Amino acid sequence: MSKSALRNGRPEKVEDVQAIRAHVRCRTLIYNWPLPREVNMRRESRQASSEFRHLNDKTKKFLVNGTDIPFVDWDLGETYAGLLPISKEANETRELFFWYFPSENKNASDEVTIWLNGGPGCSSLIGLVQENGPFTWFKSAYRPVYNIYSWHTLSNMLYIDQPAGTGFSVGSPNITNEEEVAEQFLGFYQNWMETFGTKGRKTYLTGESYAGHYIPYIGDAMIKSDQSEDYSLSGAMMFSPYIRSKPNDFQQQVVTKPFLEQYNNVMGLYPGVGDYWDRIAKADEECGFAEIRDKYFTFPPTGIYPPGNESTACQVSRIVYEGLANISPCSNIYHISQGCPNPSDPLLWADAGDNASVPISFDKKTWHGYLNIPQMREAIHIPAGQKDWKECVDNNPFGPDGDKSDDPFTSGALTRVIEKTNNFIIASGNLDYRVPTNGTLMVLQNMTWNGGQGFDEFPNKDFFLPTAYSDLSSQSAAGKIGDWVAQRGLTFARVYLAGHELPEYAQGGGYRLLEQLLGRVPDLSSSIMFTALPGDFSQVPGSNTTNSTTSW
Structure with missing residues (x-):
């Protein structure tokens, strides 16, 4: 091997x-x-x-x-x-x-x-x-x-x-x-x-x-x-x-270019589609990511990695997100094969602009997410008057400076x-x-x-x-x-x-x-x-x- x-x-x-x-x-x-x-x-x-x-x-x-x-x-x-x-x-x-x-x-x-x-x-x-x-x-x-x-x-x-x-x-x-x-x-x-x-x-x-x-x-x-x-x-x-x-380059940035090379038929950031691929390839080279992969990503490993690079110029994932937002607005970085149409999600709110997430069999005007249905809240002992459930909190629980x-x-x-x-x-x-x-x-x-x-x-x-x-x-x-x-x-x-x-x-x-x-x-x-x-x-x-x- x-x-x-x-x-x-x-x-x-x-x-x-x-x-x-x-x-x-x-x-x-x-x-x-x-x-x-x-x-x-x-x-x-x-x-x-x-x-x-x-x-x-x-x-x-x-x-x-x-x-x-x-x-x-x-x-x-x-x-x-x-x-x-x-x-x-x-x-x-x-x-x-x-x-x-x-x-x-x-x-x-x-x-x-x-x-x-x-x-x-x-x-x-x-x-x-x-x-x-x-x-x-x-x-x-x-x-x-x-x-x-x-x-x-x-x-x-x-x-x-x-x-x-x-x-x-x-x-x-x-x-x-x-x-x-x-x-x-x-x-x-x-x-x-x-x-x-x-x-x-x-x-x-x-x-x-x-x-x-x-x-x-x-x-x-x-x-x-x-x-x-x-x-x-x-x-x-x-x-x-x-x-x-800290740094996050080893878990995402260093592997981004080969990830795109494998899955660009799905993600669509081809050379010539804007300048995204050129920018990613340039950063991959200048930030030393290609060298790191070749030298250190081996089995068995050859030694401890060098210090990471947290510079903004080396955050190639930002280029990926920018490109996907512009050329593929339905893209899903959590499962790259998924795209338009966005599936309705029974857990989400029916707030203004989010009605597409309401299951089609329910009234968009009254839908507030499956777990906020009064019968559900009563069944699982949520006190009356307690806040509504949301998938994720609006603000970082660790405060403005994060974890x-x-x-x-x-x-x-x-x-x-x-x-x-x-x-x-x-x-x-x-x-x-x-x-x-x-x-x-x-x-x-x-x-x-x-x-x-x-x-x-x-x-x-x-x-x-x-x-x-x-x-x-x-x-x-x-x-x-x-x-x-x-x-x-x-x-x-x-x-x-x-x-x-x-x-x-x-x-x-x-x-x-x-x-x-x-x-x-x-x-x-x-x-x-x-x-x-x-x-x-x-x-x-x-x-x-x-x-x-x-x-x-």
Whole structure:
């Protein structure tokens, strides 16, 4: 294998092309499909269940009626939602909102998996509703659908809006750095564990984007805490994580030109289309990015990178954004294959100028986002008169100067969590330009953990998904969807046709990655059937499973 890291992730064999075509079909969504018989049986049995294992005097005020969620026409079963303070102070006004989905999976009895979205200041309910929760309302869809690949079938899932003021959470965060974020988070989590009786259970941290800052710092605080046994941090997983901010050239700028060379058929910044390509190529050369790639982005790495370049002239991503705004106004840097028409988003507001985001089946004059429907707010215990939910806060929660922390690469927080847990996964979608896959990999090649720098090999093992429901293929591809590498407690995985929000664009891939984190499958190349889907897969052709009959 060549040491050069300018790998583009394109298929090299006919069977790879066939698998990727199947992956493309996973985004051609059919929203009112007939569910498999086993799933309908499972839905009916959930509706009949009255054995709530987490219900007690402390939790009963948070219990959600699983039949009261708007437009969800099945019973969600046992679930809890509400607000808890970030400290035990009597006058504490800062409270974080949570939505908890206990799992019926017998293997999940001693664990809690936390999901965090990024921003900073973006709600984790985005992940719940559009990525990995028990119901999914896809963009442009008529209504929510049952999510076969809900993470709560694998683990007890806890979605948290944080820091304070994010989503349904309330109060002013009064934070300037990640250490303060972690302190407030652990204050909330202590209160939550006491309420639900989970102290000492394994904790897994998961999230995406700016959670690449949150998770290493929160995990590091758990490790250093004198209450570390309460948290029992056992692993972490981050999707398209923002882990290198000062300088940011290694995670985005250095890899921009080869990214465009690979995907310009989609992005359209060709030579001769304005002067964008010429400016990008000039900056790439003058800022030394080409030399850095050739010399340092190798496997194994050749040494520590030189100091970064933060000059304005070297911010080539700004040229990309400028060009896309002028020649392709519908472009999406979070998933570059998406363009006009912009899909309607049920989570967004129907403010002036944003009516196009309202699902076509609803009145644009009265639509204020799915989570702000009065029935929804009442169901999940949002106090009357509390602020409306928004996907992301209007102002940076760290204040006008932003997050003053060193990034988790520089501070060592990321390294310490990897070395403590020896169970850390970082995964990226190749069609994400906001946090490019090779940019993240380039940062990791400059990082030392467990006695070695970077990976010895470029991701070269097949990331494989089994075939589950042939009549529900629109929620997951099958076969080879990407590749991966793992060394010294850290796994890095790529999904070829996913974007920034990997569990949204590749639900089966996100599900398999969580199985790997929880230790339910040997590795990402395994052909074993998904371990917690309802039904008997013993007769599924090509499943090659040793765990074919599953029950929750």
